[in-house]
Amino acid sequence: MAGKQKFVSEITDMDKDFAQWYTDVVKKAELVDYASVKGCMIIKPYGYAIWELIQQQLDKRFKETGHVNVYMPMFIPESLLEKEKDHVEGFAPEVAWVTHGGKEQLAERLCVRPTSETLFCDHYAKEIQSHRDLPKLYNQWCSVVRWEKTTRPFLRTTEFLWQEGHTAHATAEEAEEETVRMLNVYSEFCENVLAIPVVKGQKTEKEKFAGAKATYTIESLMHDGKALQSGTSHNFGDGFAKAFGIQYTDKNNQLQYVHQTSWGMTTRLIGALIMVHGDNSGLVLPPAIAPVQVMIIPVAQHKEGVLDKAYELKAKLQEVGRIKVDDSDKSPGWKFSEHEMKGVPVRLEIGPKDIEANQAVLARRDTGEKVVVSLDHIQEEVTKLLTAMQKEMLEKARNHREAHTYSATTMEEFTKTVEETPGFVKAMWCGDEACENKIKEETGATSRCMPFEQEEIAKTCICCGKPAKKMVYWGKAY
Amino acid sequence: MAGKQKFVSEITDMDKDFAQWYTDVVKKAELVDYASVKGCMIIKPYGYAIWELIQQQLDKRFKETGHVNVYMPMFIPESLLEKEKDHVEGFAPEVAWVTHGGKEQLAERLCVRPTSETLFCDHYAKEIQSHRDLPKLYNQWCSVVRWEKTTRPFLRTTEFLWQEGHTAHATAEEAEEETVRMLNVYSEFCENVLAIPVVKGQKTEKEKFAGAKATYTIESLMHDGKALQSGTSHNFGDGFAKAFGIQYTDKNNQLQYVHQTSWGMTTRLIGALIMVHGDNSGLVLPPAIAPVQVMIIPVAQHKEGVLDKAYELKAKLQEVGRIKVDDSDKSPGWKFSEHEMKGVPVRLEIGPKDIEANQAVLARRDTGEKVVVSLDHIQEEVTKLLTAMQKEMLEKARNHREAHTYSATTMEEFTKTVEETPGFVKAMWCGDEACENKIKEETGATSRCMPFEQEEIAKTCICCGKPAKKMVYWGKAY
Numbered sequence: 037m038a039g040k041q042k043f044v045s046e047i048t049d050m051d052k053d054f055a056q057w058y059t060d061v062v063k064k065a066e067l068v069d070y071a072s073v074k075g076c077m078i079i080k081p082y083g084y085a086i087w088e089l090i091q092q093q094l095d096k097r098f099k100e101t102g103h104v105n106v107y108m109p110m111f112i113p114e115s116l117l118e119k120e121k122d123h124v125e126g127f128a129p130e131v132a133w134v135t136h137g138g139k140e141q142l143a144e145r146l147c148v149r150p151t152s153e154t155l156f157c158d159h160y161a162k163e164i165q166s167h168r169d170l171p172k173l174y175n176q177w178c179s180v181v182r183w184e185k186t187t188r189p190f191l192r193t194t195e196f197l198w199q200e201g202h203t204a205h206a207t208a209e210e211a212e213e214e215t216v217r218m219l220n221v222y223s224e225f226c227e228n229v230l231a232i233p234v235v236k237g238q239k240t241e242k243e244k245f246a247g248a249k250a251t252y253t254i255e256s257l258m259h260d261g262k263a264l265q266s267g268t269s270h271n272f273g274d275g276f277a278k279a280f281g282i283q284y285t286d287k288n289n290q291l292q293y294v295h296q297t298s299w300g301m302t303t304r305l306i307g308a309l310i311m312v313h314g315d316n317s318g319l320v321l322p323p324a325i326a327p328v329q330v331m332i333i334p335v336a337q338h339k340e341g342v343l344d345k346a347y348e349l350k351a352k353l354q355e356v357g358r359i360k361v362d363d364s365d366k367s368p369g370w371k372f373s374e375h376e377m378k379g380v381p382v383r384l385e386i387g388p389k390d391i392e393a394n395q396a397v398l399a400r401r402d403t404g405e406k407v408v409v410s411l412d413h414i415q416e417e418v419t420k421l422l423t424a425m426q427k428e429m430l431e432k433a434r435n436h437r438e439a440h441t442y443s444a445t446t447m448e449e450f451t452k453t454v455e456e457t458p459g460f461v462k463a464m465w466c467g468d469e470a471c472e473n474k475i476k477e478e479t480g481a482t483s484r485c486m487p488f489e490q491e492e493i494a495k496t497c498i499c500c501g502k503p504a505k506k507m508v509y510w511g512k513a514y
Numbered sequence: 515m516a517g518k519q520k521f522v523s524e525i526t527d528m529d530k531d532f533a534q535w536y537t538d539v540v541k542k543a544e545l546v547d548y549a550s551v552k553g554c555m556i557i558k559p560y561g562y563a564i565w566e567l568i569q570q571q572l573d574k575r576f577k578e579t580g581h582v583n584v585y586m587p588m589f590i591p592e593s594l595l596e597k598e599k600d601h602v603e604g605f606a607p608e609v610a611w612v613t614h615g616g617k618e619q620l621a622e623r624l625c626v627r628p629t630s631e632t633l634f635c636d637h638y639a640k641e642i643q644s645h646r647d648l649p650k651l652y653n654q655w656c657s658v659v660r661w662e663k664t665t666r667p668f669l670r671t672t673e674f675l676w677q678e679g680h681t682a683h684a685t686a687e688e689a690e691e692e693t694v695r696m697l698n699v700y701s702e703f704c705e706n707v708l709a710i711p712v713v714k715g716q717k718t719e720k721e722k723f724a725g726a727k728a729t730y731t732i733e734s735l736m737h738d739g740k741a742l743q744s745g746t747s748h749n750f751g752d753g754f755a756k757a758f759g760i761q762y763t764d765k766n767n768q769l770q771y772v773h774q775t776s777w778g779m780t781t782r783l784i785g786a787l788i789m790v791h792g793d794n795s796g797l798v799l800p801p802a803i804a805p806v807q808v809m810i811i812p813v814a815q816h817k818e819g820v821l822d823k824a825y826e827l828k829a830k831l832q833e834v835g836r837i838k839v840d841d842s843d844k845s846p847g848w849k850f851s852e853h854e855m856k857g858v859p860v861r862l863e864i865g866p867k868d869i870e871a872n873q874a875v876l877a878r879r880d881t882g883e884k885v886v887v888s889l890d891h892i893q894e895e896v897t898k899l900l901t902a903m904q905k906e907m908l909e910k911a912r913n914h915r916e917a918h919t920y921s922a923t924t925m926e927e928f929t930k931t932v933e934e935t936p937g938f939v940k941a942m943w944c945g946d947e948a949c950e951n952k953i954k955e956e957t958g959a960t961s962r963c964m965p966f967e968q969e970e971i972a973k974t975c976i977c978c979g980k981p982a983k984k985m986v987y988w989g990k991a992y
Contacts, residue, residue: 071586071637072591072636073587073624076588077587078585078586078587078633084583085583104559104562105559105562105566106557106558106559107562107565107675108549109555110554110673111554111673112550113550116550129616130616131616132612132624134611135612135613136613137672138609146551155556159556178657179585179656181588183615194615
């Protein structure tokens with residue numbers, strides 16, 4: 037029987053083979069399964085529960101900042117995709133094309149949306165007439181498709197889930213404010229909910245979004261020292277407005293083009309959670325995003341009163357968090373390993389001796405620390421522990437990032453750092469794309485962002501020696 | 515300026531041209547816009563807010579009955595769709611086919627999911643090994659595509675939003691219980707939340723879902739006397755399990771096939787809301803599903819203290835519902851018409867004289883009734899009004915349905931009823947598909963369902979005169 041079986045918790049050592057460790061965790065923590073279509077994923081109940089919490093907490097922030105949700109069709113006619121030159125060049129090579137509906141060939145091919153700028157623009161051109169119609173602050177939750185050659189669950193998949201905000205404003209200033217506002221919503225969410233510290237900055241011309249005037253990004257650092265772009269916010273200026281004819285009459289009755297933004301976050305964030313917080317026992321979830329915050333494990337549950345006490349504790353603790361009792365017939369040891377693998381923040385052990393002593397054992401997933409607490413104060417103790425854990429997980433991740441952020445002033449130093457000590461490398465840049473390309477070719481590191489918080493590490497570009505314009509975060513990235 | 519303009523509230527008279535009235539309402543209440551792809555719709559903020567409330571309240575019910583959410587890919591390989599014979603015959607003629615990814619032609623065509631039975635079965639075949647893995651109670655929220663020839667917003671669109679539950683059980687009995695359980699969840703939701711009464715019953719062989727052993731349905735009646743299939747729940751037996759090889763070892767270590775169900779509700783429900791409750795001033799929403807339950811309209815809002823009082827009332831009422839203040843510079847008359855068109859259940863008028871008298875005017879959208887209430891009891895009065903409205907809207911809809919439910923015992927009577935007094939027609943049936951087809955050909959009415967609550971109206975089939983097996987609800991339908 038299961039009670040005699042051992043939970044197969046062996047996963048690859050993360051410091052030996054991080055990629056295999058990642059694959060083991062997504063599988064063993066029951067986050068995803070592979071689908072029959074290459075590059076697509078099945079998001080299983082536990083993985084989807086994390087996504088639902090991400091959605092709820094982001095959506096709340098979007099609504100608090102005045103945004104409303106809508107739904108646009110999943111298909112874009114080829115002619116519509118082609119309306120903005122840079123945009124179609126960026127996306128056309130990687131879209132899925134629908135050519136037949138039922139038994140008939142379509143007069144025009146439709147692509148499955150890789151992103152919905154063109155659909156929102158087409159709609160805005162009809163909806164926006166007057167300055168009274170502005171701003172438009174729309175968001176949508178949906179799935180998008182990009183035909184990727186190499187894929188990995190959550191990090192790069194042919195289909196993924198995301199939200200895409202699309203806004204239209206009367207002035208360039210308002211559009212810029214919105215772009216920055218949403219980047220700040222993203223960074224606050226990453227730090228306070230996901231416990232993932234981020235670097236905020238601007239993408240270079242080379243790395244910016246197809247069709248954008250400026251792309252802002254938040255970049256986080258994974259356990260293995262590789263960077264992950266975790267959210268982007270784009271200022272389109274009036275480029276799309278001109279391509280799609282989105283105009284309004286201002287207060288002086290003059291026709292003006294609108295200024296637009298878009299911003300998105302995806303299921304990729306689940307990949308970030310795994311790679312920032314995970315360890316050799318599996319996933320570690322910050323309490324704010326954990327589908328189960330406290331798993332109650334009855335010890336010797338066949339003994340009288342143990343299960344009743346476990347349910348009683350659950351009822352009490354539900355007022356302060358998301359709580360479950362594992363009353364299955366697996367052994368406590370099996371249960372310990374299984375919920376460790378799934379990254380449940382706190383394990384509460386309760387057995388006959390604990391009940392006699394009016395106490396319970398609380399075990400923290402991140403540090404392994406165990407404390408014995410009185411049942412009289414169980415709500416306060418659990419709340420205290422979850423709060424501390426949320427805070428300390430962010431601190432730990434920040435310390436890891438600081439410890440893996442380097443700076444370089446010569447190409448030799450840069451190359452050596454990238455090779456030997458993976459992480460962010462801060463280095464000066466002249467602003468020339470040729471240098472950016474050369475650095476990528478020679479070291480494999482890409483420009484992650486020009487951080488808003490600039491430092492002058494040197495006077496000259498690390499690559500060509502010409503006067504430097506910006507300090508850039510570089511790194512290998514997912 | 516807007517203050518001087520008149521809100522264009524003229525819509526087609528619903529009793530003169532119901533189809534045009536419907537089109538006017540979806541447009542003027544700002545529920546949808548037409549998309550660049552034929553048959554697809556853009557769900558605008560107000561329409562989507564209704565959908566979000568439907569989602570929240572259904573999802574809560576699914577979770578309370580033990581279901582969890584997952585996400586399956588949107589693409590189905592052609593070979594997978596073909597695995598269950600009846601299913602592929604039912605859906606293949608109306609799917610969208612992806613043939614190219616980026617610049618390359620795919621080795622195998624992929625269809626955009628019209629429904630996801632095949633994907634869930636493929637997954638279950640891998641996931642289910644033992645009786646310990648059962649039941650599987652999965653649901654997903656997503657969009658699906660069916661290539662429709664003639665479309666109407668919400669009622670029949672090429673792409674629509676829905677939820678699809680897919681479950682697997684150890685025994686035929688458990689699958690049957692689940693099928694009925696979810697039909698009951700649907701009917702309770704329709705009646706208590708949407709205020710739409712439904713007839714519960716079973717579809718005939720001809721009308722059942724492609725691949726199902728039995729399809730149960732809830733049927734509602736629109737204002738014009740046409741029926742709308744509002745939700746279906748299917749019992750698949752072990753047909754899909756055999757086609758996909760979904761087997762488990764039971765407690766006696768014997769291999770068994772699972773028994774499956776699926777059930778779905780769609781954005782079509784918004785169409786039902788419009789057509790059951792709407793009137794010649796536009797939409798009428800039951801409070802439980804209204805994005806704004808009370809719209810506060812300040813009268814003479816430029817006068818000192820009026821807007822402040824309106825915000826104060828909003829703050830107070832937010833504890834009991836979804837409340838907004840319309841503080842735009844439109845005239846009160848414009849605002850009245852606009853929020854009437856959008857079906858806001860209660861309008862609260864507050865002006866200088868009301869403030870002086872410590873009172874407000876509450877106007878009900880459904881009956882037009884106005885009451886003057888004291889501000890001292892405003893929370894209780896609003897709650898009372900919303901509760902009464904929710905209850906009375908269901909009663910009104912039920913009375914309408916009763917008044918438009920007829921019975922017939924001869925074909926002559928049947929034909930006359932269908933032609934002259936649109937509604938449900940109850941009539942006996944022998945169970946033979948030939949009679950069902952003949953009735954459809956001659957009258958345009960289809961079998962809506964064999965209701966669970968049977969009555970013996972006559973002994974013989976209305977069509978052929980042979981002994982009758984079932985009493986059937988017939989009617990023209992959307």
